[in-house]
Amino acid sequence: MSLIKSISGIRGTIGGRPGDNLTPLDAVQFASAYGTWLQEKFPNKKLKVAIGRDARLSGPMIQNIVQNTLTGLGIDVIDLGLSTTPSVEMAVTGLQADGGIILTASHNPKQWNALKLLNEKGEFLSAADGQKLLQIIAQNDFNYASVDDLGQIISKPNGYIDEHIEAILAMDEVQTDAIKTAGFKVVIDGINSTGGLAIPKLLDALNVTYDCLFCDVSGDFQHNPEPLEKNLQSIMKQVPESGADLGIVVDPDVDRLALIDENGKMFGEEYTLVAAADYILSKNPGNTVSNLSSSRALKDLSDRYGVQYFKAKTGEVNVVEKMREVDAVIGGEGNGGVIYPKLHAGRDALLGIALILSYLAESGKSLSELRQTYPSYFMSKNKMTVTPDFDLDKVIKYFAGKYRDEEIDTQDGLRIDFSDSWVQVRKSNTEPIIRIYAEARSQEKADDLAQDMMREIKEKFLSDD
Numbered sequence: 361m362s363l364i365k366s367i368s369g370i371r372g373t374i375g376g377r378p379g380d381n382l383t384p385l386d387a388v389q390f391a392s393a394y395g396t397w398l399q400e401k402f403p404n405k406k407l408k409v410a411i412g413r414d415a416r417l418s419g420p421m422i423q424n425i426v427q428n429t430l431t432g433l434g435i436d437v438i439d440l441g442l443s444t445t446p447s448v449e450m451a452v453t454g455l456q457a458d459g460g461i462i463l464t465a466s467h468n469p470k471q472w473n474a475l476k477l478l479n480e481k482g483e484f485l486s487a488a489d490g491q492k493l494l495q496i497i498a499q500n501d502f503n504y505a506s507v508d509d510l511g512q513i514i515s516k517p518n519g520y521i522d523e524h525i526e527a528i529l530a531m532d533e534v535q536t537d538a539i540k541t542a543g544f545k546v547v548i549d550g551i552n553s554t555g556g557l558a559i560p561k562l563l564d565a566l567n568v569t570y571d572c573l574f575c576d577v578s579g580d581f582q583h584n585p586e587p588l589e590k591n592l593q594s595i596m597k598q599v600p601e602s603g604a605d606l607g608i609v610v611d612p613d614v615d616r617l618a619l620i621d622e623n624g625k626m627f628g629e630e631y632t633l634v635a636a637a638d639y640i641l642s643k644n645p646g647n648t649v650s651n652l653s654s655s656r657a658l659k660d661l662s663d664r665y666g667v668q669y670f671k672a673k674t675g676e677v678n679v680v681e682k683m684r685e686v687d688a689v690i691g692g693e694g695n696g697g698v699i700y701p702k703l704h705a706g707r708d709a710l711l712g713i714a715l716i717l718s719y720l721a722e723s724g725k726s727l728s729e730l731r732q733t734y735p736s737y738f739m740s741k742n743k744m745t746v747t748p749d750f751d752l753d754k755v756i757k758y759f760a761g762k763y764r765d766e767e768i769d770t771q772d773g774l775r776i777d778f779s780d781s782w783v784q785v786r787k788s789n790t791e792p793i794i795r796i797y798a799e800a801r802s803q804e805k806a807d808d809l810a811q812d813m814m815r816e817i818k819e820k821f822l823s824d825d
Contacts, residue, residue: 390497391475392433395407433503451523551574635734652673680699747792781799796810
């Protein structure tokens with residue numbers, strides 16, 4: 361069973377039986393529910409929805425189904441074609457649409473796809489709105505349009521990537537002239553998805569030379585698309601061999617950014633946000649936010665600038681809500697997601713690239729030298745497959761009692777903070793698993809923290825007895 365319905369959308373593997381996998385019937389049902397939710401939110405209005413997709417193989421099929429379902433409800437669709445998640449987010453407001461859908465399963469392998477749903481602000485649905493949509497799905501009560509009231513599909517062949525890049529280049533924080541004269545050379549890993557389309561456009565505009573790995577936008581992913589070190593051996597080898605200044609890696613929908621330094625070493629996905637925040641805070645100090653699964657390094661950086669750092673639940677919508685609550689100038693997630701609300705309130709790898717290149721051009725530092733200016737933390741990211749009836753509350757109660765003398769946070773699963781390390785267990789928002797993350801001053805200690813918790817969970821909560 362690989363179908364996950366949540367407040368942010370529906371995600372699953374292609375094929376199989378309805379309700380178990382992401383089939384055409386499931387796509388129709390979810391698109392119908394989303395369209396119905398919009399109609400209830402904006403009664404008596406001719407609605408318009410922007411839709412874009414990553415390059416995965418099932419994309420054209422799912423997009424045709426979703427678009428024609430919405431037109432069947434009487435809703436007009438702006439077809440953005442191949443796009444990035446942040447480009448669709450910006451298109452919703454830029455094209456004055458009433459909502460948006462991104463067809464992407466983000467970091468999941470090619471057999472997965474998903475409908476990620478946006479409101480009229482180009483942001484993911486709130487928990488309350490998501491619950492309303494799930495109720496509509498449960499009721500399965502849809503009212504389709506008559507023949508005279510059908511919606512239409514408005515094709516925008518070039519999508520919204522060009523407008524997205526123009527907005528990035530127009531920002532005062534992006535040092536276009538300095539980047540153009542710096543003579544940077546980079547290597548791109550576009551995972552054969554829309555990063556291979558969008559990143560070259562951005563770099564061409566900045567006069568940055570580049571070599572492209574997996575940039576043919578075929579959707580035939582050449583490695584696991586999650587931008588982790590074990591999946592990035594090709595680009596880690598090519599960066600030093602080609603004499604490049606850095607490597608740029610994105611996931612299939614281009615909202616996560618990982619970097620490779622000039623020596624072929626991972627800069628650290630967790631440190632993408634830290635470096636971008638460092639650059640922004642140097643110009644505009646203010647509060648910062650990241651989720652509970654992110655590195656402590658952002659808190660350390662915030663302390664250095666004398667600003668406040670806040671934790672949020674995992675999930676882009678939760679980070680954005682916390683950022684608004686505390687008036688944060690920058691935030692994001694430790695998976696390489698940079699959110700700079702001055703542009704738009706969503707994770708944006710293209711913006712992250714522009715900010716990092718600006719910082720390097722302005723400071724004259726190499727990426728490895730920049731990394732040395734931050735505290736060294738090491739992350740251990742693990743996952744365990746669980747059944748749908750797995751009771752995480754029992755796990756939380758047990759460990760919260762065991763470590764009652766430590767700092768305990770239960771707003772997103774359970775996170776236990778020790779003096780120089782932390783460990784967290786939470787349910788995934790996108791897969792039928794629990795995630796066990798740990799961070800410490802050495803990789804060995806981080807791995808030990810995570811493995812000890814996993815071992816205890818297996819012994820006490822997953823045994824066959």
